[in-house]
Structures are given as C-alpha cells and as structure tokens.
Amino acid sequence: MVKTAAGEIGIAVAEAIRDAMTKATAGATIATYIEGKPPVAWEVLGDAGWDLAGVIEDEDSTSLRDLVEIAGAWGETLIQLPLVTSLAVKRHSVAAAEAEGPVTLSVPVRTLPNGTGFVPFGQVPGISIIDSVADGSPVRAFEGGNPLDFAPSLLAASSPGTTSLSAEARRELAVIWAAEAAGRAAKVLQEAIEFTKQRQQFGKPVGSFQAVKHHLANAHIAAEVAQTAAIWASLDDASTRQAVAQSFAQSLKSVQLSIQTYGGLGFTWEMGLHFSLRHITTLRELAAGVLNDA
Amino acid sequence: MPTETETASRKGFAEAARQWLEENVPERWRTHRSVMTEEEGYEIRREWDRQLHRGGYAGLSLPKEFGGQGLDVAEEVIFADLAGRAQAPDGLARIGRILTAPTLVAHGTQYQLGRFLPKILNGDEVWCQGFSEPDAGSDLAGVRCRAVKVDGGYAVTGRKIWTSFASVADRCLLLAQTDPAAARHKNLTMFLLDMKQPGVSISGIRQSSGLTHFAEVQFDNVFVADEDRVAGEGDGWKVAMTVLANERGGVEAASRYVEIRADMDSLQRAIGHLPEYQRQLEDYDSRVELIRWQVMKSIDYDKDSAEFLKAASVLKLWWSELWQQIAELGLETADATNVEHWRLQYLETRAASIYSGSSEIQRNIISERILGLPR
Numbered sequence: 001m002v003k004t005a006a007g008e009i010g011i012a013v014a015e016a017i018r019d020a021m022t023k024a025t026a027g028a029t030i031a032t033y034i035e036g037k038p039p040v041a042w043e044v045l046g047d048a049g050w051d052l053a054g055v056i057e058d059e060d061s062t063s064l065r066d067l068v069e070i071a072g073a074w075g076e077t078l079i080q081l082p083l084v085t086s087l088a089v090k091r092h093s094v095a096a097a098e099a100e101g102p103v104t105l106s107v108p109v110r111t112l113p114n115g116t117g118f119v120p121f122g123q124v125p126g127i128s129i130i131d132s133v134a135d136g137s138p139v140r141a142f143e144g145g146n147p148l149d150f151a152p153s154l155l156a157a158s159s160p161g162t163t164s165l166s167a168e169a170r171r172e173l174a175v176i177w178a179a180e181a182a183g184r185a186a187k188v189l190q191e192a193i194e195f196t197k198q199r200q201q202f203g204k205p206v207g208s209f210q211a212v213k214h215h216l217a218n219a220h221i222a223a224e225v226a227q228t229a230a231i232w233a234s235l236d237d238a239s240t241r242q243a244v245a246q247s248f249a250q251s252l253k254s255v256q257l258s259i260q261t262y263g264g265l266g267f268t269w270e271m272g273l274h275f276s277l278r279h280i281t282t283l284r285e286l287a288a289g290v291l292n293d294a
Numbered sequence: 295m296p297t298e299t300e301t302a303s304r305k306g307f308a309e310a311a312r313q314w315l316e317e318n319v320p321e322r323w324r325t326h327r328s329v330m331t332e333e334e335g336y337e338i339r340r341e342w343d344r345q346l347h348r349g350g351y352a353g354l355s356l357p358k359e360f361g362g363q364g365l366d367v368a369e370e371v372i373f374a375d376l377a378g379r380a381q382a383p384d385g386l387a388r389i390g391r392i393l394t395a396p397t398l399v400a401h402g403t404q405y406q407l408g409r410f411l412p413k414i415l416n417g418d419e420v421w422c423q424g425f426s427e428p429d430a431g432s433d434l435a436g437v438r439c440r441a442v443k444v445d446g447g448y449a450v451t452g453r454k455i456w457t458s459f460a461s462v463a464d465r466c467l468l469l470a471q472t473d474p475a476a477a478r479h480k481n482l483t484m485f486l487l488d489m490k491q492p493g494v495s496i497s498g499i500r501q502s503s504g505l506t507h508f509a510e511v512q513f514d515n516v517f518v519a520d521e522d523r524v525a526g527e528g529d530g531w532k533v534a535m536t537v538l539a540n541e542r543g544g545v546e547a548a549s550r551y552v553e554i555r556a557d558m559d560s561l562q563r564a565i566g567h568l569p570e571y572q573r574q575l576e577d578y579d580s581r582v583e584l585i586r587w588q589v590m591k592s593i594d595y596d597k598d599s600a601e602f603l604k605a606a607s608v609l610k611l612w613w614s615e616l617w618q619q620i621a622e623l624g625l626e627t628a629d630a631t632n633v634e635h636w637r638l639q640y641l642e643t644r645a646a647s648i649y650s651g652s653s654e655i656q657r658n659i660i661s662e663r664i665l666g667l668p669r
Contacts, residue, residue: 001304001308001371001590001593004590193665193667196667205668207667208667208668213657213658213661213662214657214661216665216667217656217657217658217661217665220604220607220664220665221608221611221612221660225608225612228588229587231587239583242576242579245576245580246580246581249577
C-alpha cells in the first residue's frame with residue numbers, strides 16, 4: 001500500500017492559496033471577472049513565492065504529489081493568472097526559475113496546425129516564454145501571438161514553434177493539469193450543491209428531488225475519483241497516461257452532471273458554468289499535447 | 295495522515311503477512327476449491343479462521359484489550375488485498391469479525407465482550423446477520439420480526455432474509471421490533487441470538503446464477519436472554535448504524551478489488567488483441583486500478599474526518615457497477631474456453647448493485663449524508 005497523502009509543503013501551499021483567493025474574490029462569481037481584470041494581481045502570487053513552490057533543491061523539495069494538491073487548490077479558483085503554468089515551467093527550467101514574473105511555454109495541440117503551438121497565458125502583458133527546458137536555454141519575452149479565446153480563463157495565444165520538453169517535464173505538466181481540472185470539478189460540485197439547496201421549484205428546494213440528488217451523488221463520485229486518478233498519475237510513473245486520461249474523463253463527467261442540476265440557467269453565458277467546461281476541455285488538449293509530443 | 299514511521303510499519307506488516315499467507319493458505323483450497331463438496335469447503339474455511347487466529351491475523355483493527363491486534367483499518371485493508379492475491383479461503387468468521395466485534399466494542403457490556411469476542415476471534419463461533427426481512431430491505435424501519443418480553447429475556451418470532459452463513463452460524467446479530475407503538479427508528483432492539491435452538495428453521499435461497507449464498511431464516515418463539523440484548527430497548531437503530539458503517543468500507547472494497555482484477559485480467563487475455571475493444575478495455579482497466587487507489591486514499595485520512603467519509607462513500611458504487619460492466623463485456627465476447635465463467639459471473643454480478651446497500655440507497659446516503667442535500 002502506497003502512502004497517497006500529500007506532504008506538508010503541498011498541504012500548506014494549497015491551504016494558503018485557498019485562503020488568499022477566497023479573500024481576493026470575496027464571494028464574487030467567476031462570470032463577473034473572467035472576461036475582465038483578474039480579481040488579484042500577479043504580484044500577490046509572486047511576492048508569496050508560489051510560482052517558485054515547485055523548484056527542486058533537495059530531497060525535501062516539493063514532490064509531484066504535492067503539486068497535485070497545489071494545482072487542485074488553484075483549479076478551485078479559476079482565476080485567469082498563469083500560476084500553475086509558471087510554477088511547472090520554473091520547476092523544470094533553471095532560466096525560468098531565475099526570471100522575474102510569470103513564464104509560459106508553447107505546447108503542440110491537435111486543434112492547431114502542425115508547427116503552431118498553444119501558449120497558455122500568451123495574452124498576459126509582459127509574460128516570458130522558454131523555447132526549451134534544457135540548461136542554458138534562455139527565457140525570452142513573448143511577443144504576443146494570435147489570441148485564442150475559447151477558454152478565457154487561460155488567456156491563450158497561438159505562436160509558431162513549440163517548447164522542447166524533457167520526458168519528465170511532459171509527464172509532470174500532464175499530471176498537474178489533470179489535478180487542476182479535478183480541483184475545478186470539486187468546486188463546481190460544491191457550488192451546485194449550494195444552488196440546489198436554495199433554488200425552489202414545485203414549492204421545494206430542487207436539491208430535495210431524488211433525480212437531482214442522484215446526479216449530484218454521481219458528480220461526487222466522479223470528482224472524488226478524478227482527484228484520485230491525478231494522485232495515481234503522480235505516484236505511478238508507468239500509468240501516467242491512462243491515469244491522466246481517466247482523471248480528465250471523470251472531471252468532465254462531474255462538471256456536466258453538476259451543470260445539469262441548474263436547469264436552463266446552467267447553459268446561459270451569464271451564469272458562467274461554461275467557463276469551467278472550456279477550461280477543463282482545453283487543459284485536456286494541453287495534457288494530450290505534451291504526452292503525445294514524445 | 296500517515297507518518298513516515300507508520301508507512302514503514304505498514305511495509306513491515308505487509309511483508310510478514312505475505313510470507314505468512316504463502317506458507318499457510320491450504321494448497322487444496324488453491325487447486326480444488328471449485329470441485330470440493332460443500333462440507334469440505336466449510337471445514338477448510340472454518341480451519342482457516344483458526345489459522346488466522348493462531349497466526350495473529352484475527353481482529354487486526356480491534357483494540358488489544360479486546361483480544362485484537364490493535365492495528366488500523368489500513369492493516370485490515372492491506373491484509374484483505376494480500377489474502378485475495380494469495381487465494382486464501384474466505385473464513386466463516388467474517389460477520390463476527392467485521393460486524394459483531396466492532397459493534398460490541400462500541401455498545402457491548404463487559405459480560406458480552408468476555409463471552410463473545412474470544413470465540414469470534416479464535417474461530418469457534420460463527421455469526422450471521424439478521425437485519426433484512428422480506429418486507430424490509432434497505433428500509434430497516436420496516437422490520438417486523440418481533441421480540442416479546444418474557445421472563446428473563448425475549449421470545450423472537452419473525453423472518454429474516456439474505457442471511458449469509460445461516461446454516462453454519464452459532465449466533466445471529468439480530469434486529470427485532472420490541473415496541474410496535476414506538477416511533478420509527480425508536481422501536482428496534484439489537485440481540486445476540488443463539489441459532490442452535492428449536493424454533494429456528496433455515497431454507498437456502500437459490501439465486502439466479504444457480505448458486506446459494508444466502509438463506510431465509512424463520513424464528514418461531516425463539517428465546518434470547520436479557521443479557522444478550524445490545525444496549526437498551528429501542529437503541530437498535532443506533533446500534534445498526536454502527537454495524538452498517540463497518541459493512542461498507544475499505545476492507546470490502548479491497549477484497550473485491552482482487553476478484554475484479556482477476557476478471558479484468560481474464561478479459562484482457564481473451565480480447566486484448568482485438569482493436570475494437572482497446573478503448574473500452576483501457577477505460578475498465580483504469581477504473582479497476584482506481585478501486586485500489588481510492589481505498590488507499592481513504593485510509594490515509596483520519597477515519598473520523600469528513601475527507602475519509604467523502605472518499606470512502608464512493609467505493610461501493612464504484613466497484614459494483616464496474617464489475618457488472620466487466621462481466622457484461624465478458625459474456626458478450628465469451629468463447630468456448632471461458633463461457634462458463636462469464637455466464638456465472640454475469641448472473642452473479644447482477645446482485646452487486648443490490649447487496650451491501652443498493653445503488654439507489656448508496657446515492658441517497660452520499661447526497662444526504664455527505665453532500666448535505668435536503669431530504
């Protein structure tokens with residue numbers, strides 16, 4: 001039996017992120033900020049040193065399992081800032097770790113033509129990019145590409161060329177993105193539970209109807225297992241690919257079921273639930289992109 | 295959360311248990327269990343309970359003061375997993391060890407602890423569980439089996455159903471109605487009833503697969519002494535909840551994992567080379583592994599924490615519905631070499647979404663008790 005729990009460092013950073021972001025968003029819904037200004041400035045994350053939380057110095061440094069915890073907490077926020085991407089890049093590139101501010105990368109994805117990369121947060125002013133995680137490969141300023149707006153939470157751009165990654169960096173990026181998606185699924189479920197307790201139809205909260213309850217029970221199972229699959233992926237090198245695939249499948253299943261319980265409200269732009277679907281399906285593309293780029 | 299030391303001790307425990315199982319699982323059981331008579335099977339299984347006790351593997355998570363090993367649920371889970379892999383027999387003491395013992399530790403009197411626990415642990419007394427009735431499955435408030443006060447105890451009359459081990463049981467953990475006038479959930483009492491008395495009649499229930507795992511039990515004026523009542527009159531509901539909390543957990547999921555893994559492996563050997571099933575097999579395979587990871591994740595939480603309940607609550611639905619899907623695909627793709635197995639397994643797994651709390655009840659439990667949705 002493997003120990004599956006995260007270490008102290010993972011738990012502490014995840015908790016700190018949760019607390020700070022809950023305060024920063026002050027209960028505002030995602031829909032109110034996701035297409036405008038982030039509710040918190042990058043400096044807040046940078047000053048806390050969270051973008052360097054993944055840097056490996058010795059055997060007590062953050063493990064991939066810890067990063068699953070941290071990425072999960074970040075996934076709960078869905079704030080359009082490049083924290084998880086930057087943290088992962090700075091873990092694998094010395095030059096990125098030494099650079100000020102956020103750093104991103106360019107990933108080959110199936111939905112873009114060959115030779116064109118997907119740059120998460122490429123629309124963030126002043127963001128840097130690496131062309132390779134190899135030692136000695138420098139960081140450069142990203143000169144904006146073409147905006148990719150399907151998932152506003154990722155502020156992405158497309159750009160010629162893709163970042164050269166080590167096998168380990170590819171694996172870790174896929175696991176971290178899966179964990180982020182699982183965190184998002186858990187949060188969407190939590191909000192759906194609150195919504196169905198409040199929303200009245202036929203003179204009762206809709207959350208008291210068994211059909212709705214069973215949807216949410218299934219959403220709970222899927223969200224639980226999505227996180228478990230991300231943990232599995234982080235601890236079992238040989239199973240990364242299948243565990244990541246299963247994690248994304250379960251996260252999406254969970255979010256889809258949660259959205260169903262909102263009725264018509266769930267598929268309005270204004271309610272903003274679609275931002276989670278956009279975010280998770282895009283992370284899934286990115287994970288497939290790095291895993292298939294071997 | 296497990297500390298590093300705990301993890302090291304778990305490793306040591308697993309190593310020792312693996313070796314013990316290797317040396318102690320009866321060879322005849324490994325090789326001939328599907329062709330032996332029922333009597334021989336029972337004999338080997340009863341002896342297995344005694345072997346476990348002699349080896350120090352009975353009552354792993356029971357406190358030492360009650361004759362257990364004083365370890366954690368984690369060790370129970372590790373042992374269940376290893377025993378499955380080693381093709382160990384399923385002893386007859388399971389109900390006593392997993393259900394009666396923890397219930398007595400929580401609610402039993404000194405007399406009951408002293409009288410029953412040693413014989414549960416050493417394999418001398420076999421227990422069965424008398425909760426379900428023909429008209430009361432998941433709805434225990436519908437229990438109609440009556441226990442009427444008589445001199446020195448109670449006289450029990452009624453029917454129980456789905457009783458495993460009934461034909462070999464010495465005692466029954468029995469839920470009966472003591473006060474028909476009392477409110478729902480206040481009218482039940484738990485008893486420790488002697489099965490080897492006149493007035494107890496047992497008839498096997500043959501299932502759709504052709505196998506007989508369960509029995510129906512008829513009680514006709516059967517005596518149970520005051521001292522064999524658990525907690526007070528009317529406390530039966532509360533006591534039953536303790537029992538059910540022990541029934542639906544990681545230990546069960548861990549032993550199921552081993553069986554389901556074996557079925558998954560057979561399926562992959564049979565159709566793994568066919569491209570049209572690749573995607574489905576990979577999906578099933580991942581979900582089988584996730585039974586194990588979900589169990590491991592849940593036992594790393596403190597067992598009184600909300601996280602533990604959240605994680606453990608999904609296990610039963612996860613493995614039972616997956617197992618049905620695996621058996622369905624097994625049957626659909628069966629050939630002459632394995633059709634017997636898949637026909638049996640297909641029919642057997644139909645029941646997996648009913649026993650140990652039906653899928654619908656499980657979803658009610660998750661939505662009401664874990665997610666806090668209104669009733």
